[in-house]
Amino acid sequence: MSEGHSGLVAHQFETAEQQKETVNLGMWAFLITEVMMFGALFSAYGFYRAQYPAAFAAGSDHLNYFMGAFNTAVLICSSLTMALGVQAAQQGKRKGIILFLLLTILLGGIFLGVKVLEYADKYEHHLMPGINFSVDSPFAAQIELFYCFYFAMTGLHALHMIVGIAILGTLVVLSYRRRFSANYYNPVEMAGLYWHFVDIVWIFLFPFLYLIGRS
Amino acid sequence: MSDHRIPKRIYYLIFATLLLFTMITVEVAFYDLGILSFPVALGIACFKSTLVILYFMHVRYSSGLTGLFVSAGFIFLAILLVFTLLDVKTRDWQFQPDESGISLVVPF
Amino acid sequence: MSNTVAVASHPEPDNNYWTAGYGLKSWLLTTDHKRIAILYLIMISVFFVIGGLFAVLIRLELLTPAGDLVSSDTYNKLFTLHGLVMIFFFLIPSIPAVMGNFLIPIMIGARDLAFPRINLLSWYVFAIGGMTTFAVVLFGGVDTGWTFYTPYSSTYSKTAVGLTAIGVFITGFSSILTGLNFVVTIHKMRAPGLTWFRLPLFVWAHYATSLIMLIGTPVVAITILLVFLERVFGVGIFDPALGGDPVLFQHLFWFYSHPAVYIMILPSMGVISEVVACFSRKRIFGYGFVAFSSLAIAVLGFLIWGHHMFTSGQSILAGMVFSILTMLVAIPSAVKVFNWTATMYKGSISFETPMIYVFGFLGLFTVGGLTGLFLGALGLDVHVHDTYFVVAHFHYIMVGGAIMGYLAALHFWWPKITGKLYSEAWAKLSAIIIFIGFNLTFFPQFLVGYLGMPRRYHVYPDEFQIFHILSTAGASILAIGYAFPAFYLIWSLFRGEAAPANPWNAKGLEWTVPSPPPKHNFDTIPVVKEEAYDYSRLEEEVV
Ligand code: HEM
Ligand SMILES: [Cu+2]
Numbered sequence: 001m002s003e004g005h006s007g008l009v010a011h012q013f014e015t016a017e018q019q020k021e022t023v024n025l026g027m028w029a030f031l032i033t034e035v036m037m038f039g040a041l042f043s044a045y046g047f048y049r050a051q052y053p054a055a056f057a058a059g060s061d062h063l064n065y066f067m068g069a070f071n072t073a074v075l076i077c078s079s080l081t082m083a084l085g086v087q088a089a090q091q092g093k094r095k096g097i098i099l100f101l102l103l104t105i106l107l108g109g110i111f112l113g114v115k116v117l118e119y120a121d122k123y124e125h126h127l128m129p130g131i132n133f134s135v136d137s138p139f140a141a142q143i144e145l146f147y148c149f150y151f152a153m154t155g156l157h158a159l160h161m162i163v164g165i166a167i168l169g170t171l172v173v174l175s176y177r178r179r180f181s182a183n184y185y186n187p188v189e190m191a192g193l194y195w196h197f198v199d200i201v202w203i204f205l206f207p208f209l210y211l212i213g214r215s
Numbered sequence: 216m217s218d219h220r221i222p223k224r225i226y227y228l229i230f231a232t233l234l235l236f237t238m239i240t241v242e243v244a245f246y247d248l249g250i251l252s253f254p255v256a257l258g259i260a261c262f263k264s265t266l267v268i269l270y271f272m273h274v275r276y277s278s279g280l281t282g283l284f285v286s287a288g289f290i291f292l293a294i295l296l297v298f299t300l301l302d303v304k305t306r307d308w309q310f311q312p313d314e315s316g317i318s319l320v321v322p323f
Numbered sequence: 324m325s326n327t328v329a330v331a332s333h334p335e336p337d338n339n340y341w342t343a344g345y346g347l348k349s350w351l352l353t354t355d356h357k358r359i360a361i362l363y364l365i366m367i368s369v370f371f372v373i374g375g376l377f378a379v380l381i382r383l384e385l386l387t388p389a390g391d392l393v394s395s396d397t398y399n400k401l402f403t404l405h406g407l408v409m410i411f412f413f414l415i416p417s418i419p420a421v422m423g424n425f426l427i428p429i430m431i432g433a434r435d436l437a438f439p440r441i442n443l444l445s446w447y448v449f450a451i452g453g454m455t456t457f458a459v460v461l462f463g464g465v466d467t468g469w470t471f472y473t474p475y476s477s478t479y480s481k482t483a484v485g486l487t488a489i490g491v492f493i494t495g496f497s498s499i500l501t502g503l504n505f506v507v508t509i510h511k512m513r514a515p516g517l518t519w520f521r522l523p524l525f526v527w528a529h530y531a532t533s534l535i536m537l538i539g540t541p542v543v544a545i546t547i548l549l550v551f552l553e554r555v556f557g558v559g560i561f562d563p564a565l566g567g568d569p570v571l572f573q574h575l576f577w578f579y580s581h582p583a584v585y586i587m588i589l590p591s592m593g594v595i596s597e598v599v600a601c602f603s604r605k606r607i608f609g610y611g612f613v614a615f616s617s618l619a620i621a622v623l624g625f626l627i628w629g630h631h632m633f634t635s636g637q638s639i640l641a642g643m644v645f646s647i648l649t650m651l652v653a654i655p656s657a658v659k660v661f662n663w664t665a666t667m668y669k670g671s672i673s674f675e676t677p678m679i680y681v682f683g684f685l686g687l688f689t690v691g692g693l694t695g696l697f698l699g700a701l702g703l704d705v706h707v708h709d710t711y712f713v714v715a716h717f718h719y720i721m722v723g724g725a726i727m728g729y730l731a732a733l734h735f736w737w738p739k740i741t742g743k744l745y746s747e748a749w750a751k752l753s754a755i756i757i758f759i760g761f762n763l764t765f766f767p768q769f770l771v772g773y774l775g776m777p778r779r780y781h782v783y784p785d786e787f788q789i790f791h792i793l794s795t796a797g798a799s800i801l802a803i804g805y806a807f808p809a810f811y812l813i814w815s816l817f818r819g820e821a822a823p824a825n826p827w828n829a830k831g832l833e834w835t836v837p838s839p840p841p842k843h844n845f846d847t848i849p850v851v852k853e854e855a856y857d858y859s860r861l862e863e864e865v866v
Contacts, residue, residue: 012435022511032288037541039292130556141566200264207256211244305638
C-alpha cells in the first residue's frame with residue numbers, strides 16, 4: 001500500500017507523518033468495504049434464518065461445534081500474537097517481529113488445517129451443496145441453503161486467511177532483510193489491522209453458524 | 216494508531232476476556248433461551264469484536280476519524296440488515312416446504 | 324489561490340503532463356492522475372459509442388409495432404447490453420474517474436491522489452472488466468436485463484450470464500479503488516488553509532459519491548458472485564424451487580443499485596455547482612446547504628432501495644416505509660436545484676457552452692426528479708412500474724442530468740485538460756441539438772408509459788406507434804448532437820488555439836496552474852486564504 005521505499009516519503013506527500021496517516025486511513029476505508037462484503041452475506045444468511053429457523057437449526061446441528069470453538073480460540077491466540085508483533089515493530093525489535101509473525105502464521109495454518117478437516121467431514125456426510133448434497137428431511141432444500149451459506153461464508157473467510165498468511169510471510173522476509181525500524185513499521189501495523197479484521201469476522205461466524213438454535 | 220505504547224498487560228487481559236466470552240457463548244448455546252438466543256449470541260459477538268477493535272486495532276488510541284470510519288461501516292451494515300429483515304418479518308406470505316417441493320403460502 | 328500563484332508558475336512549454344514522457348509505455352505505466360484520467364476518458368468514450376450503437380438498434384426495432392428488425396431474443400440482449408455498458412462502463416466511471424481523477428488533486432492543492440499506483444490499478448481492473456464484457460458479446464450476449472433478476476438469471480437464462488457476472492464483479496473493484504482513493508485523498512491531502520468549508524463543491528460531491536462506492540459496491544459484488552455460484556453449482560440460493568428467495572436478490576441488488584444512481588448524478592451536481600458559480604460570477608448561494616445535501620443524498624440513498632420492489636412481493640409495511648423514506652430524498656435534491664437557481668438570481672450570467680448544458684441539466688433533472696417522486700408513491704407505482712414511464716424517468720436523470728453534467732464538465736475543463744480551445748459556435752450548436760433531441764426522444768416515453776406500454780418488449784399495439792416514431796426521430800437528432808463534440812473536440816487538439824491558464828476567469832486552484840498542468844501540478848504547495856467561489860473579490864480586482 002505504501003508508495004516508495006521504506007522510510008522514504010512518496011512524492012505526493014509532504015511529510016512522513018502525512019504519509020503514515022494517509023495509509024492508515026486507506027486501510028480503514030478498505031476494511032469498510034470488507035465489512036460490507038461480509039455483511040451482505042451475513043444479511044442474506046439472517047434473512048433466510050428468519051424464514052426457516054427450524055431447517056437452519058437442523059443444519060447447524062450437523063456442524064461440529066467443538067471444532068468451531070477450538071478454531072475460535074486459535075484465532076484469538078493469533079490475534080494476540082499479531083498484536084504483540086505490531087508492538088515489537090513499534091519498538092523496533094526485529095527478532096520480536098519475526099517471532100510473533102511466524103507464530104501468527106502457524107496459528108493461521110492450524111485454523112486452516114482444522115477447516116480442511118471439517119470440509120472433508122462435510123464431504124463424507126454428503127453435505128456439500130452442488131457436489132454431493134443429500135439429506136433425508138422434509139426441509140432438505142432449506143438445509144442445503146444453510147450449507148450454501150456455510151461454505152460461502154467460511155470459504156470467503158478462509159480465502160482472507162490465506163491472503164493474510166501470504167502477507168505476513170512477505171513481512172517476515174522483509175523484516176529479516178531489516179526493512180523495518182522503530183521509525184518505519186507501517187506495513188506491519190496495516191497487516192495487523194487486516195488480520196484482526198479477519199478474526200472479527202470469525203467471531204461472528206462461529207456463533208451464527210455453529211451455535212444458534214442448538215439447545 | 217501509533218505511538219501510544221500499550222502495556223502488554225492490557226493485551227493479555229483482552230486476550231483472556233475474549234477466551235472467556237468464547238466459552239460463555241458456547242455454554243449459553245445449550246440453554247434454551249427461546250427468542251433470546253440470537254440476541255445473546257449477537258451481543259457477545261459484538262462485545263468481543265468491540266474489544267478487538269478498541270485494543271488490538273488501537274482504535275481507542277486513534278483519532279476520532281478512525282472511529283467514525285469504523286462506526287460508518289457498521290451503521291450501513293445495520294441498515295442493510297434491518298430493512299431486509301423488516302421485509303421478511305412482516306410479509307403476509309411465505310415459502311413453505313412440502314412433499315412436492317416448495318409452495319407459496321398466503322395465510323389470508 | 325490568488326493570481327500571484329498563476330503568475331509565479333508560468334507555463335514552461337515542455338513541462339506539462341502531456342510532454343512529460345513519450346511512447347505507449349509512458350502512458351500505460353503512468354501513475355500521474357492526469358494521465359490516468361485520460362486513459363479512462365478514452366476507455367469510457369469507446370464504451371459510450373458501443374452502448375449507443377445498442378441503443379440505435381433498439382430504437383430502430385421499436386419504429387414499427389411488429390418485431391421485424393430483430394428477434395425477441397436478440398432484442399432482450401440488446402437492451403441488456405445497452406443498460407449494462409451504459410451504467411457500469413460509462414456512467415458510473417464517467418465523471419469520477421475522468422474529471423474527478425484529473426481535478427480533485429489539483430482542486431485541493433495536492434501533487435497527486437493519495438495512492439497513485441492504486442489509481443492505475445483501478446484503470447487496469449476496469450479494463451479487464453470491460454474486456455470480459457466484450458467477450459460476453461462475442462459469446463452471444465446476455466439477456467437478463469442489467470438488473471440480473473433471479474431466478475431467471477441464476478437458473479433459466481441460457482446466455483452468458485456467468486461471464487457477465489464476472490465482468491461486473493471485476494469492474495466493481497475498480498470503482499471501489501477509485502472511491503477509496505478519493506475519500507482518503509480528500510481527508511488527508513488538502514493544502515494548508517483549505518478547510519472543509521473552503522472546498523469546491525465538486526470535491527464535496529465526489530466525497531459523497533466515493534462513500535457510496537465504498538459502502539455499496541462490495542454488496543453488489545458479492546451478490547453477483549452468489550448468482551455466479553448458483554449457476555455453476557446448480558444450487559438454489561435465489562431459486563424459489565430450491566428454497567431460495569428471489570426477493571432477497573432484489574434487496575441486495577438495489578441496496579447497491581439505488582445508491583448507484585446517485586453515484587451517477589452526484590458528480591454531475593458537483594460540476595453544476597462549479598459552472599453555475601463561474602458563469603453567474605457569484606458565490607454559490609447557501610454553500611453549506613449544497614455541501615451537506617450531497618452527504619444527505621448519499622446517506623438517504625441507502626434507506627430507500629425498496630422503492631424498486633413495490634410489486635416484487637416485499638411486505639406491504641416495508642413498501643410503505645420505503646415509500647415514505649423515498650419522499651425524503653427529494654429534499655436535498657431540491658435544496659440543490661433551488662440554490663443553483665438562487666445563485667443565478669441577480670448574477671451576471673453569460674451563456675458559454677458549459678452554462679448551456681447547465682440550463683439543460685436544471686430543467687431535465689427537475690423533470691426526472693419529480694417523476695421519481697411519482698414513482699416513489701407506492702400506489703401510483705403499482706400502475707406504472709415496468710412501463711416506459713420508468714424508462715423516461717431514469718433517462719431524464721441519467722441522460723438529461725448526468726450526461727449533461729458530464730458534457731458541461733468536458734467543455735468547462737477541456738482547455739485545462741488539453742491546453743486547447745474548442746470552437747464555441749459548434750459547441751453551442753451541438754448543446755442545443757442535444758437538448759432538443761433528448762426531449763423529443765424521451766418525453767413521448769412518459770406518455771406512452773402512462774398509457775400502458777411496458778418496458779423490455781419489442782412488439783407493441785399499433786396505437787403506441789406514433790410515440791415510438793417520435794422517440795426514434797428524437798434519438799436520431801440526439802445521436803447527431805453527440806457526434807459533433809467528437810469532431811470539434813478532437814479537431815481542437817490539433818488546430819485549436821492554445822488555452823490560457825484561466826480562460827473563463829474562474830476561481831479555484833485548478834485555474835491557477837498552467838493549461839495543461841505541469842506533471843506534479845504545483846511547484847510549491849499553495850496556501851489557501853479565501854473561501855471557494857470568491858467571485859465578488861475577483862470582480863473588484865478586475866474593475
Ligand atoms: C429524486 C430522486 C429520485 C426518486 C424519488 C426516484 C424514484 C424512483 C423509483 C420509485 C423507481 C422505480 C420505478 C419502478 O421500477 O417502478 C426509479 C427507477 C429508476 N431510477 Fe429513479 N429516482 C430518483 C432519482 C434517480 C436518479 C438520480 C437516477 C439516476 C441517475 C435514477 C435512476 C433510476 C433508474 C435507472 C431506475 C430504473 C431501474 C430499473 O428498474 O431498471 N433515479 N426511480
Ligand atoms: Cu431508486
